[in-house]
Amino acid sequence: MSTKTEDVEIRLLLDAIFEQYHYDFRGYAMASIKRRLRQAKDHFQCQTVSQLQDQVLHDPPALPKLLSYLTVQVSELFRDPAYFAAIRNQVVPYLKTYPSLKVWVAGCSTGEELYSLAILFREEGLEQRTLFYGTDINPEALKRAEAAIYDLDRIPQFTANHRLAGGKSSLSDYYTASYGAAVLDKTLRARMVFADHSLASDSVFAEVQLISCRNVLIYFDRELQDRAIGLFDEALPRRGFLGIGSKESLRFSKHAPAFTEFARDQRIFQKTGLS
C-alpha cells in the first residue's frame, strides 16, 4: 500500500478520534504518529489504519489502549541530571524570593518529572510554599502518576540521576520497596494536583512561576508548538521560568521574543515580558 494512502487514513483516523472522543492529535508531528500507529496496528491485529479506525469508533474500550500508543512517554526520575542541577543552582535562588509558588509540569505522563521537582523542592525547603500541577491528556498516565509506583529495577538509574543532579538527601528516603516495586512517599503528593489538560485544545488555568515541559513539544508540529508555547507565555508572569527538553528549542516559534535564554545548555528560559 502506498504511503500516500496511509497518510489519508491517518488523517481520517485523527479526525475521527477528535470528533468522537475529543482527543486532538491533528497537530502532532506526523512521522512519530505514523510510527506509533504502525505499532498499534500490529497490537490490534489490523491490516490498515482504516480498520483501526473502525475498531476504535465502534469499540470505545479500545480507546485507552490506542491512547497509550499515541501518548505514553517513559521518563526517569531526574532524567538529564544537568537540567535538574540547573533548576537547583540557578532557578531555585530566584524562586526562594517568592512567598508562594506554583509549578506546572505540562504533559507529565507517568509523573517522573513531577516527582523529581517535588523532591528537589523538598530538599531546597520550597515544598511547603509550592503547589504542583501535573497535567496530561491520558487518564491512565495520570492515574499512574498519582499512584507513583515504579519498577524497582529502574531505581538504580533514578538514584544515579538524583546524585548527579546534586541531590542533598538519599533517594531511598523517598520510596519504600515492596514486591518488585518502589512506591514513592505519599507525602510528596500532598501538594500536587493532577488534571486532564490538553495543550492542543485547553487554555491556561493558573499563573505559575515555573513550567517544566520536557520532550513534549518535539511531538507537535510547528503550529501546535506555537499554541503550547503561547499558553506558557500566558501562564508565566514576567521573569517566570520555562524548562524544555535538551534538544527542544523556541527558535522556530513566533513566541521566541517573549523569552530569553536563562540556562542555555539546559534549555531553561525566562520570560522577558516584552511581548
Place this chain on the structure above:
Amino acid sequence: MSRPAFEAIVIGASAGAIDALSVILPPLGAGYPAAIIIVVHLPPTRRSMLVELFAPKCQLVVGEAEDKEPILSGKIYFAPPDYHVLVETDRRFSLSSDEPVNYSRPSIDVLFESASDVFGKTLLGIVLTGANSDGAMGLRTIARAGGGAIVQRPDLAYSDAMPQAAIDACPGAQVMSLEELAIYLQEVPSTR
C-alpha cells in the same frame, strides 16, 4: 540536463563509524545537491562530538539535526544522542524520545523508514560498519520504495555484523568498499 538522482542520503553506522565516515564525507564538495543525514550509535549520556569532529574535515556544512529544522541539500546532519530523528512531509526534522529501537536511540531504522516515507525513490540509504543489526529493516524499506541501497563490504568493515544483516535483509543492495563508495557519492549527483 542532469537532475540529482537523490534528494537525500541517509547513512547508518555504529562501531567503527568515525573512521568510515572520515573516508566518505570530506571529499564531498560545496553545493552538493543532496542532504546527508547520519545516525551514529552513541552512548546516550555523552555529549556528541561528531559535529566538532567532522566540521573541520568537511567542505559541507555539518550540524546536529534540530527539531523542526528544514532539511537542506548540501548539508550534513547528525542525529543527536538519545533521540530518534524522523523526517516530516514538509521536509523538516522531528525528534522523538520514544523507546529505543534495536536497543538504539537514535535508531537507524527509525530514520530510514520515515525518510523513505517522504523521499521515496529519491532517497539513498547506506549501511556502514557496526556490531548489531540496526538499519537492515530500514534499508529494505528504502529499496522497496524504489530508493537506492548501498552496504559497506562486510569483509572490509571494522565490524561486519551490521552490513551483513543489511545485505541479508536487502539482497538487492549494492555492496562497495569505502573507497568505491567515496567515489560513487562524489559522482552520484549527476548520474541521472
